[in-house]
Amino acid sequence: MKNVEKTVGRIVDNQKVAFISSVDADGFPNMKAMLAPRKREGIRIFYFTTNTSSMRVQQYLKNNRSCLYFCDRRFFRGVMLKGTMDVLTDCEHKELIWEEGDTMYYKEGVTDPDYCVLKFTAFCGRYYSDFKSENFVVD
Template sequence: MCREENRVEMEQTIEELIDQAEVSFIGSVDDEGFPNMKAMLPPRRREGQGVFYFTTNTSSMRVRQYRDYPQACVYFCNPRTFKGVMLRGTMEVLEDQASKDLIWREGDTDYYSLGVTDPDYCVLRFTAENGRFYSHFHSDNFDVSMVR
């Protein structure tokens, strides 16, 4: 298979991994410089393979970590096929009403009792710079601009 076919196949597989993920894993950095990982629901919204939006509690430890150290990663995988993609980039904490409205869903009051204006509800926006794709006992690094 030529290099272009490999790239197209990798892009399609990455899209499938993201779209079919039942769980997302997000990574942050703590005050001691250690990585922290957390399982999350899949992103509420995404723009290509480079920008992802998640919901979380403003009061959470993770929000504090991202404010202090925006370096982050997001991991999507299919445990049945043993394929995965790790994206590295930065995480922003968004508290403006337009961002909150953008990804709010019916039923979110189960998590944020005051509704879409709840001060304990915020949006995490992850912007990827590069990634690493694993499939068939092989890993490939890539720039996200390549797959946008």
């Protein structure tokens, strides 16, 4: 793959759903569909919103290993990113990705204690397209 960041970034930016994984107490992977990341920094850092009270947050607090997967169904290609997921509750990050309609989920607004930010940091990935897969490192 010639330009990993451009190719992967294009796939990520064109998806409305992201699949995120966590590890449960028994060591098994758990997968969940989420709305696309609110913000990304290259293909290394991705920010999502979620409920602090969610099962997933509790899993990340115990074991922050995670994967993201983005699937372009139209061209049957996809990208998996491996990394870590941090749970952020500070005002700076909460305000960074807050959007106007979020009060539908977080009634108390940006300071709602049940609102937090998931920050995924990738270190490597695997890209699939045209019946081939390719590993890559995220810088």
